[in-house]
């Protein structure tokens with residue numbers, strides 16, 4: 001009788017370890033702290049307003065890192081600076097644990113955007129060789145789900161938000177060496193198309 005129990009315990013440890021090794025946060029504590037965020041980021045971090053990014057299902061580690069950037073002012077946004085100011089490191093990790101564990105309600109695009117999204121898919125998967133733009137999927141994953149802890153999930157995100165961030169990277173309003181040099185090479189049309197494509201990935 002003992003052996004199956006030990007195997008089950010060992011399996012549980014295996015399943016639990018990768019998550020805990022990345023995020024030390026407490027998702028239950030995060031749920032309580034996340035009540036303040038729902039007004040903009042939606043219930044469970046699934047935003048219904050394209051002004052506000054969805055946080056649900058984001059890769060563990062990314063949300064805590066962005067909150068720290070907003071707090072320090074390295075990522076400039078007056079609204080989020082105010083929200084992040086009172087948060088401790090533990091709060092950030094708890095919020096990260098909560099939002100990264102929420103299911104992302106996947107995005108969809110309208111019929112009229114399908115052709116543009118197809119063109120964006122070629123850039124996403126194959127890059128833009130003429131200018132040396134690396135394929136987005138190399139860092140954001142073939143299905144846009146990101147790679148923890150540094151490469152964010154893009155699938156299911158509002159296309160308007162993704163496009164706005166690409167513009168911010170291009171003008172260095174949002175600073176990040178990798179994304180600044182990639183976005184610098186993209187045209188407004190490519191930004192729109194790739195945002196439509198990846199937002200609708202499942």
Ligand code: HEC
Nearest residue numbers: 034036037039040051052053063066067077079080083095
């Ligand atoms: C009043 C509205 C509002 C509230 C409340 C709010 N946010 Fe935000 N949040 C925003 C906006 C707007 C942005 C987009 C900022 C930008 O364009 O850089 C954002 C961006 C973010 C991002 C970056 C997402 C990404 O994909 O890079 C994170 C993380 C975040 N918020 C977490 C939180 C958390 C956690 C809370 C609650 C403690 C919260 N926000 C409360 C408006 C809000």
Ligand code: HEC
Nearest residue numbers: 134135136138139150151152162165166176178179182194
């Ligand atoms: C070499 C790796 C790499 C490649 C290639 C790459 N990205 Fe990124 N991307 C990142 C990293 C890292 C971040 C997070 C930046 C941060 O921490 O502020 C990011 C952030 C983003 C964001 C902001 C997401 C958010 O939630 O705010 C968008 C949008 C984005 N990338 C789109 C793209 C597109 C489109 C391409 C292809 C044209 C691409 N990326 C290629 C590494 C990469």
